[in-house]
Amino acid sequence: MNSLDFSIVVQAWPYLWSGLLFSLALTAVAFVVGLVLGTCLALVQHFELPVIGRLVRGYVALMRSIPLILVLFWFFFLVPIVLGHLSGNGRPVPIGATWTAFITFGLFEAAYYSEIIRVGLRAVNRGQFEACQALALSTFDTYRSVILPQVLRVASPIILSQTIILFQDTSLVYVLSLTDLLGAASKLAQLNGRLVEMYLVIAVVYLAISSAASQCVASLRKRYAIAGR
Amino acid sequence: MLQLAAGNKMGPSASIVTVENLEKRFGHFTALSDVNLTVAAGEKIVLCGPSGSGKSTLIRCINHIEKHDAGRIVVDGVELTGRMEDINGVRREVGMVFQSFNLFPHLSVVENCMLAPMKVRGLSRAEAHERAIGLLRKVRIHDQANKYPGQLSGGQQQRVAIARALCMQPKIMLFDEPTSALDPEMVKEVLDTMVELAKDGMTMVCVTHEMGFAREIADRVVFMDRGCIVEEADPETFFRAPRTERARDFLGQIIH
Ligand SMILES: Nc1ncnc2c1ncn2[C@@H]1O[C@H](COP(=O)(O)OP(=O)(O)O)[C@@H](O)[C@H]1O
Numbered sequence: 440m441n442s443l444d445f446s447i448v449v450q451a452w453p454y455l456w457s458g459l460l461f462s463l464a465l466t467a468v469a470f471v472v473g474l475v476l477g478t479c480l481a482l483v484q485h486f487e488l489p490v491i492g493r494l495v496r497g498y499v500a501l502m503r504s505i506p507l508i509l510v511l512f513w514f515f516f517l518v519p520i521v522l523g524h525l526s527g528n529g530r531p532v533p534i535g536a537t538w539t540a541f542i543t544f545g546l547f548e549a550a551y552y553s554e555i556i557r558v559g560l561r562a563v564n565r566g567q568f569e570a571c572q573a574l575a576l577s578t579f580d581t582y583r584s585v586i587l588p589q590v591l592r593v594a595s596p597i598i599l600s601q602t603i604i605l606f607q608d609t610s611l612v613y614v615l616s617l618t619d620l621l622g623a624a625s626k627l628a629q630l631n632g633r634l635v636e637m638y639l640v641i642a643v644v645y646l647a648i649s650s651a652a653s654q655c656v657a658s659l660r661k662r663y664a665i666a667g668r
Numbered sequence: 669m670l671q672l673a674a675g676n677k678m679g680p681s682a683s684i685v686t687v688e689n690l691e692k693r694f695g696h697f698t699a700l701s702d703v704n705l706t707v708a709a710g711e712k713i714v715l716c717g718p719s720g721s722g723k724s725t726l727i728r729c730i731n732h733i734e735k736h737d738a739g740r741i742v743v744d745g746v747e748l749t750g751r752m753e754d755i756n757g758v759r760r761e762v763g764m765v766f767q768s769f770n771l772f773p774h775l776s777v778v779e780n781c782m783l784a785p786m787k788v789r790g791l792s793r794a795e796a797h798e799r800a801i802g803l804l805r806k807v808r809i810h811d812q813a814n815k816y817p818g819q820l821s822g823g824q825q826q827r828v829a830i831a832r833a834l835c836m837q838p839k840i841m842l843f844d845e846p847t848s849a850l851d852p853e854m855v856k857e858v859l860d861t862m863v864e865l866a867k868d869g870m871t872m873v874c875v876t877h878e879m880g881f882a883r884e885i886a887d888r889v890v891f892m893d894r895g896c897i898v899e900e901a902d903p904e905t906f907f908r909a910p911r912t913e914r915a916r917d918f919l920g921q922i923i924h
């Protein structure tokens with residue numbers, strides 16, 4: 440076996456870089472969309488709204504029981520058909536692999552984040568709600584200024600774990616023929632036969648990004664530990 | 669409109685709270701039955717009675733944290749009927765202090781006091797800040813204004829909770845055993861704050877078993893048992909010569 444040769448990685452760096460950017464962009468969009476939508480889904484369940492409450496519960500259960508890779512497939516074929524129906528003429532409207540990836544990841548992650556937020560909402564002390572009532576705060580202000588900030592703080596470590604999983608899951612976009620960091624490394628490795636170097640380097644990249652994110656949350660938690668219970 | 673007019677006509681000594689034939693049930697359990705109570709402007713009432721007698725439930729009905737099942741509650745001329753508009757109208761004028769403080773842990777002391785005046789009363793940040801600092805000074809805790817509730821002692825937290833309620837400039841303050849969760853050495857600082865508030869003329873309904881406090885400020889002691897008001901008297905009379913057997917038993921227990 441040849442000795443390791445990392446010069447190959449340097450040459451390949453621009454391609455790996457573009458893969459990494461795609462992974463990060465997909466993670467960021469899915470994080471924002473997922474967290475905002477997930478919070479809404481959690482609130483709908485929390486308020487026990489009669490019909491949509493059950494629909495949302497069904498949606499969350501469905502998403503959580505199906506592998507992401509399958510959902511990607513379905514969305515790639517289904518979303519164009521649904522859009523076609525909505526647009527009226529019934530012909531499928533292709534949206535392309537990139538849009539499919541962003542939409543699917545956002546909707547999929549929303550189910551996971553909503554479950555985290557829903558549990559967090561249940562953990563908030565009843566006295567917090569009563570204090571808001573006694574101060575005549577509206578329901579909107581109660582959740583926006585008092586309840587959700589506490590939930591997000593308490594849940595931030597779990598939200599982070601989920602987001603790291605999300606970042607790693609971005610590699611599944613290969614089924615849509617998109618290229619993320621892992622995909623870029625695999626393709627290059629196959630071309631130049633330097634599998635070990637490639638996979639070593641991207642493992643380090645994954646590790647660096649994940650631990651940077653963990654550090655970030657750890658320092659946030661430290662601040663909040665001082666700032667309240 | 670009718671209620672508003674009536675509210676204005678009644679003048680300063682009119683009642684701020686009127687409770688008539690109040691009933692409250694939890695499932696099949698009747699927590700309050702046929703409770704009647706009026707609180708005049710400026711009046712201080714101490715509510716006492718055994719645990720589970722319905723004291724908390726009664727004052728929580730007054731700001732509609734609990735919804736009553738029958739009877740009437742009129743606060744400052746507005747009847748609580750279940751309309752959100754009326755409920756919030758009443759809550760704006762009624763301050764409440766809880767046994768467990770219920771401060772917002774993610775907000776600093778001064779932010780705790782600023783939130784509702786800004787969101788509900790529409791004060792600017794600067795106005796809310798000025799008012800909050802003024803009232804924190806009044807409860808002698810303004811030097812802790814930028815700390816978080818978790819960094820304060822229980823007595824300090826309860827004084828912040830009092831200031832937070834006062835920042836809404838309520839017409840009446842409800843206290844639900846404000847000193848019961850405190851270590852003994854902190855009870856006094858909270859009671860002193862409440863006495864000062866009483867001397868400023870605030871209308872108050874206090875659930876408490878602190879007899880010294882009741883003697884000092886109460887105009888009336890209301891004794892409850894098993895969901896009913898059993899006895900009402902001025903504090904001297906109530907503590908010296910309770911009329912009912914149940915009140916005598918109760919007083920025997922809290923004096924040890
Ligand atoms: N949310 C509730 N659900 C069921 N029962 C309740 C609830 N709140 C209070 N109760 C019952 O109502 C009675 C009166 O309670 P409470 O007003 O808290 O008494 P107090 O404040 O005088 O100790 C108690 O028997 C209590 O168990």
Ligand SMILES: [Mg+2]
Pocket residue numbers: 723724725844845
């Ligand atoms: Mg009680």
